[in-house]
Amino acid sequence: VALCIRALSSPLRPIPGPWHTHFVNWPLKWYTICGKRIYFIDALHQKYGKIVRIAPGEVSVATPGAYKQIYSVTSKFTKHEWYQWFSGHDVPAMFTMTNIKEHAARRKVFARAFRKSQLRANWEPQIQKIANLAVLRIAEALDESGRTDIFEWFRFMASDSSGMLMFGDNFHSLETGETHHIIKTISVYLIGAGVGAELSWIPFLAKIIPSSRLHDLFNGWNSVLQYANLAVENSRGQRYGTGKTIFGDIIEQAEKSDKLSDDEIRNEAGNFTVAGTDTTATTITYSIYAALLHPDIQKQLEAEVDTLPDGYNDDDVEKLPLLNATIKEAGRLYGAVQGWYPRVVPEGGAMIEGFLLPQGTTVGAQGYTLYRDPDIFPNPNEFVPSRWFPESSMSAEAKIVYNPFGPGSRVCLGKHLAEMETRLAVAAFFRKCKGAALAPETTPESMEFLNFFATFPKGDKCIIQT
Ligand code: HEM
Numbered sequence: 030v031a032l033c034i035r036a037l038s039s040p041l042r043p044i045p046g047p048w049h050t051h052f053v054n055w056p057l058k059w060y061t062i063c064g065k066r067i068y069f070i071d072a073l074h075q076k077y078g079k080i081v082r083i084a085p086g087e088v089s090v091a092t093p094g095a096y097k098q099i100y101s102v103t104s105k106f107t108k109h110e111w112y113q114w115f116s117g118h119d120v121p122a123m124f125t126m127t128n129i130k131e132h133a134a135r136r137k138v139f140a141r142a143f144r145k146s147q148l149r150a151n152w153e154p155q156i157q158k159i160a161n162l163a164v165l166r167i168a169e170a171l172d173e174s175g176r177t178d179i180f181e182w183f184r185f186m187a188s189d190s191s192g193m194l195m196f197g198d199n200f201h202s203l204e205t206g207e208t209h210h211i212i213k214t215i216s217v218y219l220i221g222a223g224v225g226a227e228l229s230w231i232p233f234l235a236k237i238i239p240s241s242r243l244h245d246l247f248n249g250w251n252s253v254l255q256y257a258n259l260a261v262e263n264s265r266g267q268r269y270g271t272g273k274t275i276f277g278d279i280i281e282q283a284e285k286s287d288k289l290s291d292d293e294i295r296n297e298a299g300n301f302t303v304a305g306t307d308t309t310a311t312t313i314t315y316s317i318y319a320a321l322l323h324p325d326i327q328k329q330l331e332a333e334v335d336t337l338p339d340g341y342n343d344d345d346v347e348k349l350p351l352l353n354a355t356i357k358e359a360g361r362l363y364g365a366v367q368g369w370y371p372r373v374v375p376e377g378g379a380m381i382e383g384f385l386l387p388q389g390t391t392v393g394a395q396g397y398t399l400y401r402d403p404d405i406f407p408n409p410n411e412f413v414p415s416r417w418f419p420e421s422s423m424s425a426e427a428k429i430v431y432n433p434f435g436p437g438s439r440v441c442l443g444k445h446l447a448e449m450e451t452r453l454a455v456a457a458f459f460r461k462c463k464g465a466a467l468a469p470e471t472t473p474e475s476m477e478f479l480n481f482f483a484t485f486p487k488g489d490k491c492i493i494q495t
Pocket residue numbers: 123124125136301302304305306308309312364365366369370371432433434435436438439440441442443444446447448
């Protein structure tokens with residue numbers, strides 16, 4: 030009875046959606062836990078239109094106008110508490126902060142070190158070395174056995190570079206061919222965090238049931254923090270002779286404004302590793318996968334990267350039109366984060382697409398649906414890098430919604446880092462692995478997405494062959 034009264038009196042009742050969304054959020058949670066959330070929400074949009082109720086208090090929108098309203102730099106819509114449930118710990122971090130002022134202050138401390146110019150000045154040679162090593166290992170594996178899994182190599186690459194930047198300790202996975210234990214811990218922990226964010230009683234149960242597996246799933250963050258002591262030591266210069274970290278640059282900035290505690294450095298180092306490792310590997314992998322699906326584009330890319338001068342750098346690569354357009358187009362069709370970024374309607378409510386959403390409603394727009402809207406991207410299911418050439422005028426709507434690194438004031442802090450890694454890795458690949466092809470088992474089905482906030486290939490690999 031209570032459910033019916035709540036359903037009938039809800040101000041969200043007029044919003045189109047399936048009957049169950051008036052009553053329960055289980056279907057949404059089920060698809061979320063199964064890694065199919067983007068598909069579930071997309072199917073609802075195809076059936077019910079551009080604004081759809083996906084659960085009793087949650088609404089998804091799919092128009093550029095609504096997108097702008099929710100996510101613009103000046104928007105008052107705040108990040109949803111989900112980010113804190115997901116992180117599962119109390120130390121505030123930039124990714125999880127919901128308070129606009131608190132976030133702006135933290136962002137200011139970090140912004141400088143992650144600018145493109147700073148990254149180029151301080152880190153470019155090391156990053157390029159790691160990218161080249163990844164491609165060398167791929168080429169060696171192709172020579173030796175005629176086939177290899179590029180997703181695994183690019184995971185090693187992205188984790189080696191996270192290790193170097195965040196902890197001052199290159200994980201050397203590209204050399205050993207082994208996943209570093211902290212990356213393994215993070216992978217397990219992320220599964221638990223995703224489940225825990227949806228079903229908060231499961232981590233609670235895990236606390237009272239003695240099982241080391243459950244412990245790793247739901248308390249793995251403590252091991253990450255322990256390891257992250259290294260980030261603090263290296264950043265504060267206590268281990269001379271070992272690595273500098275990106276936090277060294279940041280602390281200098283922080284001393285002038287809002288000081289960073291050791292806890293905060295530990296936490297951010299862990300968070301940046303979570304945010305930047307698999308996402309970067311996925312982005313590089315799909316960029317190459319998409320090109321290999323189109324041998325004509327592959328050939329043109331191979332010719333284009335041959336025009337790079339000896340000893341080329343990131344700036345040279347950034348000037349290659351097709352390579353950069355290919356990465357952008359792969360970001361549209363296969364981006365590493367295609368789900369929505371949940372936000373909360375601010376005080377006073379908001380009128381969205383003709384419906385009044387009361388304050389506190391959870392709302393968002395997902396890239397997966399917007400990027401496949403033929404009114405925004407003509408022939409949306411076709412892989413057409415040339416749509417990104419400067420001369421082909423992209424519509425204003427497309428410019429609003431295309432944000433593979435997130436929107437507005439919450440745009441990815443690591444965007445320039447990830448872009449640099451992607452450019453350098455993709456360029457090196459097409460220079461060194463000419464004529465590579467997808468292996469027969471690498472199919473559109475095996476490369477379908479599993480979506481747990483970030484997206485990954487369902488088959489967890491991308492095998493290529495000579
Ligand atoms: C290709 C790789 C990457 C992709 C696709 C990606 C994507 C995103 C997206 C979509 C968001 C916005 C999430 C939201 O608003 O809910 C975000 C935020 C963030 N990302 Fe990334 N990211 C990548 C790499 C990295 C790297 C390498 C780092 C390392 C520092 C990083 C750190 C962060 C942080 C700290 C935030 C939160 C920013 C804030 O709230 O101010 N990301 N990322």
